[in-house]
Amino acid sequence: MQDFKGKTAVITGAASGIGEALAHEAANRGMNVVLADIEAPRLADVEAALRDKGAEVLSVVTDTSSKDAVFALADAAFERFGNVHFLANNAGVAGAKGGxxxxTDDAEWxxxxxxxxxxxxxxVQAxxxxxxxxxxEGAIVSTSSIMGLNTGTTxxxxxxxxxxxxFMEGLxxxxxxxxxKLQAILLCPGPIATEIVKSTxxxxxxxxxxxxxxxxHRGEVFHNWLxxxxxxxxxxxxxxxxxAEDGSFYVHTHPEYVTASFLRRVKGVTSEDKLPLPLPKDFIEG
Ligand SMILES: NC(=O)c1ccc[n+]([C@@H]2O[C@H](COP(=O)([O-])OP(=O)(O)OC[C@H]3O[C@@H](n4cnc5c(N)ncnc54)[C@H](O)[C@@H]3O)[C@@H](O)[C@H]2O)c1
Incomplete structure (x- = not known):
């Protein structure tokens, strides 16, 4: 995808962190921006900041775990701007208690x-x-994680x-x-300074x-470290x-983490003893 000016970006999880930054980047490139997030007050702040930059903005309070809500978001975006060229499925939560x-509690799953x-x-469906x-021409980016390529606990x-x-490899x-004409992109971030640890x-x-x-305590320490x-x-x-510009599929923010963990996984899968490798002592939980 080479041309962004005058095209339309839709970004979920746009009220904070990576989504907010994607929204600003889209606006900086002259795109119309559709912001979607479950947190209405923060979404309004991001909308105001983008409008100050002169961007055309539409905000839609959206719970991305609801199929109806995501389809309503698509209806609103296509109705307002005619087409969508850049879709970022980025909203995400870290979980609560785990186990x-x-x-692990069914409600958390x-x-x-x-x-x-x-x-x-x-x-993707909407x-x-x-x-x-x-x-x-267009691009669909979805946010996974280094934990999406790694092995570990449940x-x-x-x-x-x-x-x-x-799913994105299939797409x-x-x-x-x-x-x-449409391109898939898989974003696999490592540690990024956002509010993800506070997603409860x-x-x-x-x-x-x-x-x-x-x-x-553990969450607070991890949040501060991030x-x-x-x-x-x-x-x-x-x-x-x-x-999006150079046609890459995988985006690794911390390739050193991915290579080490992915090789570890491959080694386990293909090992002669047919067992996953033991977890390293410093294994980082998702
Ligand atoms: N920060 C990291 O270290 C890291 C690492 C790997 C992957 N990620 C992924 O990056 C993505 C963005 O997270 P972030 O790090 O910017 O965190 P963040 O908490 O700063 O932003 C996530 C946004 O998603 C929104 N959201 C939560 N539930 C929602 C729902 N049901 N519907 C719509 N929006 C919802 C939140 O309100 C928030 O604005 C997530 O998918 C996350 O899993 C983050």
């Missing part, structure tokens, strides 16, 4: 899989047929991000066969947390638009 394969995985699928019909986050990665082939702020009723109203050591969301958005 083992057998003990449903929440995390709903936002992180179904939200991506609904985005937008891609209409983007194909319009017959113009946190709903890790499983959801694996689903996104594999890449589907588009090559059926709609080569958006959890539905019934999802249990460790300590009501608090992240708990703010200090994480890459800025602006760097990430620059990488995503560069991938």
């Amino acid at each position: 083992t394969a057998w003990s 449903d929440w995390v899989m709903g936002v992180n995985w179904k939200g991506v699928r609904y985005g 937008f891609v047929p209409r983007m194909i019909e319009a017959g113009e 946190s709903p986050y890790n499983i959801s991000k694996h689903a996104v990665a594999r 890449y082939y589907d588009l090559q066969m059926e709609a080569p 702020r958006n959890r539905p009723d019934g999802v249990p947390v460790e300590e009501e109203g608090s992240l708990g 703010q200090e050591e994480g890459m800025t969301p602006e760097e990430v958005s620059g990488m995503v638009f560069a991938a």
Whole structure:
């Protein structure tokens, strides 16, 4: 995708972090921007900031785990701007309490899989047929994670991000066969300085947390570490638009993490003893 000026971007999870940075990058490139997020007040702040830059903006408060809501978002975007050229399925949540394969609460599974995985699928279902019909160049980027390529324990986050990665690899082939003017992009961020660790702020009723109203010690430490050591969301958005320009599929913000963890996974899968490799001591949970 080479031309952005006057084209339309739709970004979910646009009220914070990576989505907010993608929205600014789109506006900086002269695109119309459709902002979608579940957090209305923050969404309004981002909308105001983009309008100050002179961008044409439409905000739609959207819960991406709802198929109806994502289809309503598509209706609103196509009605206002005629076509969509850049779709970022980016909204995501880290989860709440977690646990083992057998003990993680069903409500947490449903929440995390709903936002992180179904939200991506609904985005593709709602937008891609209409983007194909319009017959113009475009890109669909979905946000997975280094945890989407890595092996490890059964946190709903890790499983959801694996689903996104594999789904997008499939979309890449589907588009090559059926709609080569559209490009698939898989964003696999490592640590980024955002609010992701605090995503229980958006959890539905019934999802249990460790300590009501608090992240708990471990979460607070991880949040602070991300703010200090994480890459800025602006760097990430620059990488995503560069991938749209050069036709890349995988976008790795921290390739060193991916290579090490992915090779580890391959080694386990292909090992002679037919067992996953033991987890490293410093293994980072999703
Ligand atoms: N920050 C990291 O280190 C990191 C690493 C790997 C992947 N990611 C992924 O990047 C994406 C963006 O997250 P971020 O890091 O910018 O975090 P963030 O919390 O700053 O932003 C996520 C946004 O998604 C929104 N959101 C949450 N639930 C929603 C729902 N049901 N419907 C619509 N919007 C919803 C939030 O309100 C928020 O604005 C996520 O998919 C996340 O999993 C982040």
